[in-house]
Amino acid sequence: MEYRILGRTGIKVSAVGLGGEGFEGKNKEDTKVIVDKAMAEGINFIDIYNSNPEVRSHVGDALSHYPRESFVIEGHLGSMWENGQYRRTRNMTEVKVSYEDFLRRMQLDYVDVGMIHYVDDQKDFDQIFKGSMIDYAKDLQEKGIIKHLGLSTHNPDIAFKAVESGVIDVILFSINAAYDMLPASEDVNILFEDSTYNDRTYEGVDPKRDRLYQTCQNEGVALTVMKGFGAGILLKDETSPFKKALTPVQCLHYCLARPAVASVVVGISNIEELLAASAYTASTDEEKDYSQVLANAPRSVFNGHCMYCGHCAPCTKKIDVAMVNKYLDLALIQKEVPETLQNHYDLLEHHASECIECGACMRNCPFSVDIISKMKQAAKLFGH
Known part of the structure; x- marks a missing residue:
């Protein structure tokens, strides 16, 4: 080392x-x-x-x-x-x-x-x-x-x-x-x-x-x-x-x-x-x-992308927002949601569908992520 x-x-x-x-x-x-x-x-x-x-x-x-x-x-x-x-x-x-x-x-x-x-x-x-x-x-x-x-x-x-x-x-x-x-x-x-x-x-x-x-x-x-x-x-x-x-x-x-x-x-x-x-x-x-x-870096980087840092917490409905976003991002780069990934999401205590769109997480986020939209996308993709 x-x-x-x-x-x-x-x-x-x-x-x-x-x-x-x-x-x-x-x-x-x-x-x-x-x-x-x-x-x-x-x-x-x-x-x-x-x-x-x-x-x-x-x-x-x-x-x-x-x-x-x-x-x-x-x-x-x-x-x-x-x-x-x-x-x-x-x-x-x-x-x-x-x-x-x-x-x-x-x-x-x-x-x-x-x-x-x-x-x-x-x-x-x-x-x-x-x-x-x-x-x-x-x-x-x-x-x-x-x-x-x-x-x-x-x-x-x-x-x-x-x-x-x-x-x-x-x-x-x-x-x-x-x-x-x-x-x-x-x-x-x-x-x-x-x-x-x-x-x-x-x-x-x-x-x-x-x-x-x-x-x-x-x-x-x-x-x-x-x-x-x-x-x-x-x-x-x-x-x-x-x-x-x-x-x-x-x-x-x-x-x-x-x-x-x-x-x-x-x-x-x-x-x-x-x-x-x-x-x-x-x-x-x-x-x-x-x-x-x-050498060929594009002009736009990390615009509104979740970094899974957890600063969005605490969620008023106790959703683990960072983990939901992580599972969502992992799923979106594949043709369909892998069974293991779906299982991991299912085992979360609270799910994206429970989001009440209060916006507290978005005010806390240091990376300007549109978290409410991501919760809607996750709820649709994972089914709840």
Whole structure:
């Protein structure tokens, strides 16, 4: 495994890390299998944004078999669990209760990077950095419960603000070859509207994003990467905005080639996916080369496409919107719905037909997905 220094923290992390998405829906035994194999492959960096108590407990139990110094945890402040669903929160009572639950279930005396969770607009940033939440995070840091402070965002403008604050050492940022075509904006939603891409030609990394990466490098602020595979979209010819798939190794190399990037956290669901990611270290320069795939990039990318990030939650009817969208997208690239996929959908506790079109999910979505239309499409395709 390749290791990199996490910016000015001085912590050594694996270039490939584990993201929390892959642990959702896993039982204790399956979680341990993934963690054990990751550790055997030299993966020591794990990002846990999850508020799901079962995920926290299962991952904590799996890691309890290893010396604390053998792994690095990026754990999120502001992610809570309510009525069986994830919810982002800035309520300080909820923030504290949820983080205490995180520490207890993860069996941690300290967290290497305390990550302020999902900050995408200026108002939210100001509320955090001029209010009690940053004070709470700093208090945890003074007590040694959090070693370093981080912030997760999809928005380059907010990432710049985090760097300028002087207190953020690590930024969890969405990076991949397609995202880097997108212009920076304080309103993350407009990055995914049709008008954004009109007459736009791919000319390499957007200047502001490029400047962000360089600034982070210069300031010693480490970047850890989410959405490195574009939620799997980049891995298939049918769904890639470049009309040709990138391999996991090519996706990883693209991200790791950006200045300041220390690790790409991958939502790994099984051993096959884990090995495909960890193969990066042993891959050749030819296998890493992504230049030919990007050569004919189209003008429009990821416009309104679900990234399965889960920020649409909580749903008023408790529909797992991200999972419904994932099953829908998987089905749409095939001639007919496979029986196994239909079975997986059928086993969901709540289905797309239960959507009441309240629009709460669409207001939460950072990618401007027309979720109501997708729920209608899923209900029709899967029959309920």
